[in-house]
Amino acid sequence: MKLKNLLSEETGKSIVVLGNEAIARGAIEGGLQAAYTYPGTPSSEIMNTLSLLSKEVGYYAEFSGNEKIALEGAFAASMSGLRSLFCAKHVGINVAMDALMTVAYSGARGGMIIISADDPAMHSSQNEQDNRWLGRFSNLLVMTPSDAQEAQEFTREGFEISEKFEIPIFLRTTTRVNHSRSNITLESIMNQNYPHLTNEIQFEKDPARFVTLPMNARANHRRVKKILAEVEEWANTCKYNKIIEGSEKVGIITSGVSFTYTMEAKRELKRDFPILKLGIDHPLPKNKIKDFINNLDKVIIIEENEPIIELGVRELLNINEMGQKVLGKNEGVTTVFGELDTRIVTKGIATVLGLQYESESWNEPKQDLLVVRPPTLCAGCPHRATFYALNKATKNKRNAIIATDIGCYTLGFMPPLHIGDSCVCMGASIGVGSGWSHSGLKEDKISIIGDSTFWHSGLAGLASAVYNRSKITLVIVDNFTTAMTGMQPNPSSGNLASGDPVKPLSLEKAVRGLGIEHVKVTNAFKVKETTQILKEAIEHEGVSVVISEGICQIHKKGKIRAKEEFPYPEVDKTGYYIDSEVCIGCATCATKLACPAISWSDKLTAKGKKIPKIDPNICDPCGVCAQVCPTGAIKGRKELGA
Amino acid sequence: MMEKPYEIFLAGTGGQGILTVSDIICDAANNMGLQIRGAETHGMAQRGGSVVAYLRIANDNVYAPLISERSADVLASFEPVEALRYAKYVKTKGVIITNTSKIIPSSVTISNKPYPNVEKVLTEVNTYVDKVISFNATKIAQNLGAAIAQNVVILGALSAVEGFPIPEEELMKSLKSIVKQKFVDLNISAFIEGQKIAKEFLN
Numbered sequence: 001m002k003l004k005n006l007l008s009e010e011t012g013k014s015i016v017v018l019g020n021e022a023i024a025r026g027a028i029e030g031g032l033q034a035a036y037t038y039p040g041t042p043s044s045e046i047m048n049t050l051s052l053l054s055k056e057v058g059y060y061a062e063f064s065g066n067e068k069i070a071l072e073g074a075f076a077a078s079m080s081g082l083r084s085l086f087c088a089k090h091v092g093i094n095v096a097m098d099a100l101m102t103v104a105y106s107g108a109r110g111g112m113i114i115i116s117a118d119d120p121a122m123h124s125s126q127n128e129q130d131n132r133w134l135g136r137f138s139n140l141l142v143m144t145p146s147d148a149q150e151a152q153e154f155t156r157e158g159f160e161i162s163e164k165f166e167i168p169i170f171l172r173t174t175t176r177v178n179h180s181r182s183n184i185t186l187e188s189i190m191n192q193n194y195p196h197l198t199n200e201i202q203f204e205k206d207p208a209r210f211v212t213l214p215m216n217a218r219a220n221h222r223r224v225k226k227i228l229a230e231v232e233e234w235a236n237t238c239k240y241n242k243i244i245e246g247s248e249k250v251g252i253i254t255s256g257v258s259f260t261y262t263m264e265a266k267r268e269l270k271r272d273f274p275i276l277k278l279g280i281d282h283p284l285p286k287n288k289i290k291d292f293i294n295n296l297d298k299v300i301i302i303e304e305n306e307p308i309i310e311l312g313v314r315e316l317l318n319i320n321e322m323g324q325k326v327l328g329k330n331e332g333v334t335t336v337f338g339e340l341d342t343r344i345v346t347k348g349i350a351t352v353l354g355l356q357y358e359s360e361s362w363n364e365p366k367q368d369l370l371v372v373r374p375p376t377l378c379a380g381c382p383h384r385a386t387f388y389a390l391n392k393a394t395k396n397k398r399n400a401i402i403a404t405d406i407g408c409y410t411l412g413f414m415p416p417l418h419i420g421d422s423c424v425c426m427g428a429s430i431g432v433g434s435g436w437s438h439s440g441l442k443e444d445k446i447s448i449i450g451d452s453t454f455w456h457s458g459l460a461g462l463a464s465a466v467y468n469r470s471k472i473t474l475v476i477v478d479n480f481t482t483a484m485t486g487m488q489p490n491p492s493s494g495n496l497a498s499g500d501p502v503k504p505l506s507l508e509k510a511v512r513g514l515g516i517e518h519v520k521v522t523n524a525f526k527v528k529e530t531t532q533i534l535k536e537a538i539e540h541e542g543v544s545v546v547i548s549e550g551i552c553q554i555h556k557k558g559k560i561r562a563k564e565e566f567p568y569p570e571v572d573k574t575g576y577y578i579d580s581e582v583c584i585g586c587a588t589c590a591t592k593l594a595c596p597a598i599s600w601s602d603k604l605t606a607k608g609k610k611i612p613k614i615d616p617n618i619c620d621p622c623g624v625c626a627q628v629c630p631t632g633a634i635k636g637r638k639e640l641g642a
Numbered sequence: 643m644m645e646k647p648y649e650i651f652l653a654g655t656g657g658q659g660i661l662t663v664s665d666i667i668c669d670a671a672n673n674m675g676l677q678i679r680g681a682e683t684h685g686m687a688q689r690g691g692s693v694v695a696y697l698r699i700a701n702d703n704v705y706a707p708l709i710s711e712r713s714a715d716v717l718a719s720f721e722p723v724e725a726l727r728y729a730k731y732v733k734t735k736g737v738i739i740t741n742t743s744k745i746i747p748s749s750v751t752i753s754n755k756p757y758p759n760v761e762k763v764l765t766e767v768n769t770y771v772d773k774v775i776s777f778n779a780t781k782i783a784q785n786l787g788a789a790i791a792q793n794v795v796i797l798g799a800l801s802a803v804e805g806f807p808i809p810e811e812e813l814m815k816s817l818k819s820i821v822k823q824k825f826v827d828l829n830i831s832a833f834i835e836g837q838k839i840a841k842e843f844l845n
Contacts, residue, residue, distance in 0.1 A: 014675075016665075016668040016672045045684070123683075147707070177707075180679065180682075180707040260679070343710030370727055373723075373724075374691060374749060590751050592752075594752050600751060
């Protein structure tokens with residue numbers, strides 16, 4: 001029902017959506033013709049939504065191997081005159097940077113929107129980098145919507161702006177916009193055609209612009225700087241930078257979601273500050289800012305993370321000798337760390353202006369009553385099985401160091417599996433493992449990578465490792481999907497963004513194609529076999545690869561619902577239970593697996609040891625606990641006549 | 643000056659149906675022509691982590707998606723420890739509704755330490771606000787036919803809180819259109835039970 005809403009032609013209707021759904025709707029309203037991505041939180045739902053609607057609307061949608069490939073694809077569409085969209089999380093933009101820097105020089109033909117979904121407070125990321133910096137670095141027009149409605153609007157109108165100036169739009173959102181929930185108003189959907197369905201358009205050649213040899217690149221650089229000057233002129237009067245009038249002599253400049261907290265802080269403090277809300281953080285509308293500040297005694301800058309607006313404003317004012325007026329991070333209004341909210345902004349403004357601000361206090365709850373609830377591997381997860389086997393094979397990493405990577409399997413870091421001595425960025429498991437092997441370390445070097453991560457950036461790393469004679473054991477944990485971000489397709493999953501089935505690529509063939517001889521494929525859910533295979537691979541000199549296969553349980557459920565086939569026979573479908581007559585209370589299953597289905601019962605063995613129990617509602621049968629039990633106390637529920 | 647939006651803080655663990663409750667409230671509010679701003683945890687659902695949803699509702703002038711400490715009108719928690727974790731977000735004169743049925747994370751199981759005593763947890767929750775409505779929503783739902791409907795029992799209790807901006811009829815309408823058709827009757831019963839319990843407590 002919700003998806004149908006996103007295609008509704010009822011202009012003016014109000015619907016409740018996730019910020020990312022609003023962006024998808026805005027793209028469709030604006031005449032999207034091609035969409036590319038590699039998944040990453042908080043951007044994932046944009047393409048999840050667009051892919052589901054792609055067949056019905058008609059545009060091309062693709063989950064590419066990695067973000068660089070995705071951006072190149074979106075750029076190719078733009079060069080061909082199509083309206084294209086690329087989205088990624090902030091660190092995903094890092095992967096695409098090589099392409100991004102040069103795409104910015106060449107500019108856009110068909111409107112092109114590059115979405116960077118940043119993550120202040122790193123809710124699910126390894127850093128909180130502020131990609132607004134790319135405005136200056138990459139010569140980009142940076143637009144910053146403050147809520148779902150603006151995200152929809154800026155996306156919809158972004159195609160036209162991009163075509164007007166012939167540069168891509170860098171649409172920068174943050175988690176609290178992407179994952180916000182609010183109502184939006186539907187606008188009309190543009191009538192569009194979809195050339196990729198008929199292959200009839202002629203490519204308009206312009207090598208001087210699109211072949212970035214040094215002589216062409218030099219011209220492009222001048223071109224883009226000229227365009228940015230025009231954009232800045234336009235920014236001074238466009239609707240995206242607006243002033244909310246106020247009677248006071250202290251004003252506030254803000255953008256993005258920080259604007260929303262600023263409005264609420266205004267109410268909390270019962271003040272009437274005029275506010276300059278920027279919808280464009282680069283290039284800053286210098287004249288508009290100058291005019292705004294001219295009539296004020298002081299101006300406060302409210303922005304999350306980096307002082308980008310603040311530095312721009314200070315530069316501007318120093319040129320005009322008005323520097324003393326600006327109050328920002330330099331004066332401690334907000335910090336560069338973490339995200340903002342209404343209370344933090346209210347307190348910041350009150351403190352720097354010396355205002356009285358009373359709010360109710362609170363005590364932190366007693367720590368011993370607060371149970372830690374970290375995200376963990378799901379019940380039945382194949383990664384748990386592989387990591388248990390790896391711990392057995394290395395005698396708990398007695399002489400092994402492990403470079404892990406980014407995906408659900410990163411959660412193997414948590415107790416009791418403790419898998420991981422290094423995790424940097426996508427594909428780094430292999431680059432680091434390889435580098436370790438040339439660093440004089442005595443331990444066995446093991447790299448862990450998932451199927452999606454491998455196709456993203458592991459292949460190049462592995463080729464480099466083989467070629468440079470590194471000695472690593474690579475364990476590819478293949479769960480046949482891109483799980484952490486929501487089960488998106490990848491070259492191992494066997495389906496496309498449109499839902500069409502395709503033949504998956506073979507990890508084994510790809511790895512053997514590099515000339516690696518010691519390559520073994522194992523069923524992750526067979527603990528003893530996998531342990532033995534891992535042991536042998538680690539003992540092998542040179543590069544060895546173990547592909548540990550096991551389908552993601554959530555992905556499997558989706559396949560069952562869709563009545564599709566999936567690899568590996570089921571274990572006892574009815575699940576497992578612990579026979580308290582046989583259990584000796586060794587606690588292996590309860591403390592060495594950390595499966596969420598296993599907890600303590602109130603039964604005791606004859607010797608007074610606690611007996612665990614399995615919750616049949618949580619158990620997603622994998623059979624691993626039954627295999628690790630030393631006495632055979634864990635049995636299939638089929639026995640109970642379940 | 644702008645009126646402050648009504649703030650609802652939902653908390654629990656992945657898989658408990660928090661986002662479904664959020665969907666129902668949002669749908670009803672939207673049908674009534676109200677403005678909604680909120681934020682949600684995404685991705686922790688299958689992975690056992692803490693899940694929260696913030697909802698802020700008013701006729702207009704709702705901006706921020708986040709709820710700050712000591713600001714929410716009501717906290718509805720689907721798990722007792724989560725109620726304690728987020729109690730500080732409710733204003734002193736606000737209401738906390740919580741399920742008393744605990745969900746034990748594997749981190750507790752492997753540590754061999756016991757899960758905290760629920761009575762102690764609830765006593766601590768009581769230090770934050772004047773009104774705490776605690777009951778075993780999971781058991782109630784189980785008796786009605788499905789433990790998983792505990793989220794709608796809590797929704798029913800929420801609807802009884804004084805000042806809650808969505809009337810029962812609107813919530814029912816949205817509930818009926820959002821839950822799976824074959825479970826509509828079960829969910830309606832769950833809602834009514836929760837509402838009854840809250841009304842009894844508040845009067």
